[in-house]
Amino acid sequence: METVTVNELTPNDLPWRIEWDPCRCKLCGSCVAACTFQAIQVGVEARSYTYAQGAVPTPVEGERYAVPVIQQTTTVQNHCVGCGICEKTCPNRAIRPQRNVDSRWEIFAREGGSPIKRGGRANLNADDRTFDKIVVGRISQMTDPSLDAERHTFDILAPFGRILPADKMPLSVSKDGKLNLDKALPPVRWIYPLIFGDMSIGALSPRAWEALCLAAACLNEKYNLPVRMCSGEGGMPLRLLKSKYLKYMILQIASGHFGWNRIVKAMPEMQEDPAGILIKIGQGAKPGDGGLLMAAKVAPHIQAIRGVPKSDLLSPPNHQGLYSIEESVQKMFLSMNAAFKFRVPVGIKTSATASSVSIYNNLLRDPYHIVGGYFIDGLYGGTGAANEVSLDHTGHPIVSKIRDCYLA
Ligand code: SF4
Ligand code: SF4
Structure with missing residues (x-):
């Protein structure tokens, strides 16, 4: 099975969504042929059904089968632009583009279709990640290395x-x-x-x-x-x-x-x-x-x-x-x-x-x-959600304040 990633493109991310009515569609293929953007294609989807059987209705899994469908392409290169040619071409009024109010297109288009980078440490390949270097049990060594580590060591519970x-x-x-x-x-x-x-x-x-x-x-x-x-x-x-x-x-x-x-x-x-x-x-x-x-x-x-x-x-x-x-x-x-x-x-x-x-x-x-x-x-970019450049250059407000509170 294809790997599903958190940020992969779905039709709901695109600026236009295709509304396709399988009850009206005769699968003539005219819409697919007419779309110059190759934004729709013929595909196959699996179906299954469950029915009840017996005097005391017991759910029974029915057969699994495949049905042909008209699918929307979900790549940046072949996304639907809402030109409406498919709607005009369809003899059965079975397909039409619909503007997607929840589109995240601007973000994806800016990223060239690759997953959105959310900031934070996971984005960089730097060897020295600031937070990864923190050893919580030895917090005093990091914040105050000149002090006696044993005397000031504490664990965060x-x-x-x-x-x-x-x-x-x-x-x-x-x-x-x-x-x-x-x-x-x-x-x-x-x-x-x-x-x-x-x-x-x-x-x-x-x-x-x-x-x-x-x-x-x-x-x-x-x-x-x-x-x-x-x-x-x-x-x-x-x-x-x-x-x-x-x-x-x-x-x-x-x-x-x-x-x-x-x-x-x-x-x-x-x-x-x-x-x-x-x-x-x-x-x-x-x-x-x-x-x-x-x-x-x-x-x-x-x-x-x-x-x-x-x-x-x-x-x-x-x-x-x-x-x-x-x-x-x-x-x-x-x-x-x-x-x-x-x-x-x-x-x-x-x-x-x-x-x-x-x-x-x-x-x-x-x-x-x-x-x-x-x-x-954290404060002013010092949280775990902050970009690494902030983490590396704004200090560690959380660590130092936890230490202050511990000593209070
Ligand atoms: S609206 Fe235009 S771009 Fe979108 S699927 Fe139909 S023909 Fe293709
Ligand atoms: S043109 Fe209409 S009937 Fe033909 S495949 Fe497309 S949606 Fe179905």
Whole structure:
């Protein structure tokens, strides 16, 4: 079977799509012969059917067979230009070009038909990848090599969850009155050493995004690895919200609040609680005026998930509140905790800035002990999604701020 790549061209990427009606078509071939762009061809597709049999209807797989079809060519060189000659030629009104509102043609044409390059480390063949050189357990050696490595070495455990209540702590009192730690467990309910980062389904692409969801579920179900995935801003498909795999997903709420109407409406039908809620403050990777999802990427499924028309979608640079950003985020934080009855950890994510340590200190001293975690993302091109040239030349804000928080 031919390899399917995430970014291969499909008819839905082209500026014109061919609407072909197999019920009207007599397969005379006139349209194929008339198309000077060779944008359509005669092909063969496999078909199969299932029927019910017996007093208690039991599904039976019927025969498989091949049918001839008129197919649209999906190459840059032979794409349909919408001239309408095929429609004029067809004696049976069985074919016509239709403008594709979700075309990604400009991107593909610019790339000469090769897969879109999305930026980030995967694009370059350089030997010295910045992030690949980071050894997390020896973070101090990288950030401060002159210091004693043993004294400053630490591991990142990424605790995200609720602090265990006293009776659930792995502690016991020995006969001589000493407190013993029975198991070397961190004092939180959930520890996720690996979390797939927060790329929204609209920004990444549905196929790549869903592939990551499947990977997260597979790593948990099959290999027993506690991996979680953050949805990114923009919600997620309804079927995932209602599925048992929701427990591996961290739902993100960001400044655009996209997708949350759907999430709130789906709550009564959720089989599982999500792994967590992450409130993203600001746009770390896209400072300035915030993020923009171009209308060309707002396909029907994105419109459905976000409940928006086809238009440019702006994620503001910060949360919009009546009085202040803090007031808005605080309300959001409390209502998210209350909505899931304090079962689901609610964390905060900010960019790695000089204020990271102050925020961390404040969260640590939360009097209600309901802060689920603190996430730090990159700033000014310092995220994992940034081009390597940015990563190599803007420093490592995440690494240095994690270290600052650790030492706080
Ligand atoms: S509209 Fe024109 S270019 Fe497109 S398939 Fe028909 S004849 Fe070919
Ligand atoms: S010209 Fe019309 S009837 Fe003939 S093959 Fe094309 S679509 Fe079918």
